[in-house]
Amino acid sequence: MNEYQSSIGPLIDKSINESSIQSTNKTTKELETIEGKAFGVEQVILDGKRFVNCTFDGSELVYKGHDVFSLEKNDFTGHLRVRFADYAETTLGVLNALHSAGPEFKELISKTFVD
Known part of the structure; x- marks a missing residue:
């Protein structure tokens, strides 16, 4: 379990950080x-x-x-x-599935809601 957390945690953190950078760099219409x-x-x-x-x-x-x-x-x-429909509905479904998958994901999911 610890090996799993140490390998997946950094990947999800990287994804969250890249997503934040992309959002900041996007031209907002x-x-x-x-x-x-x-x-x-x-x-x-x-x-x-x-x-x-x-x-x-x-x-x-x-x-x-x-x-x-x-x-x-x-x-x-x-x-x-x-x-919530379309992309928003899909995103919430993924977050819910990960949150339900086990305690190792709950903290990672919580990070997505921090400003």
Whole structure:
């Protein structure tokens, strides 16, 4: 087990570090700003958008993992739902599978959520 941890740990650390460097080096495209809009019981795709002073009343917020998004000074009422689809859904599935695989992965998975 220790041999396994010593070989896989550095690989995952390297992957996390490379991913951080790539994210920092990427040219970020400007988000589409949506301001003051009211959303009802409907799906709202978050990717690539900046929502400012919007109202979400029973909306389903969908994040596909294609692009970043921003939520600023919004009002959320009703039965709010969040759904992860496409790349985001796959990533969460992988993280969940690794987390469930054993204690050796739990700390590594936790590192992915540290700023």
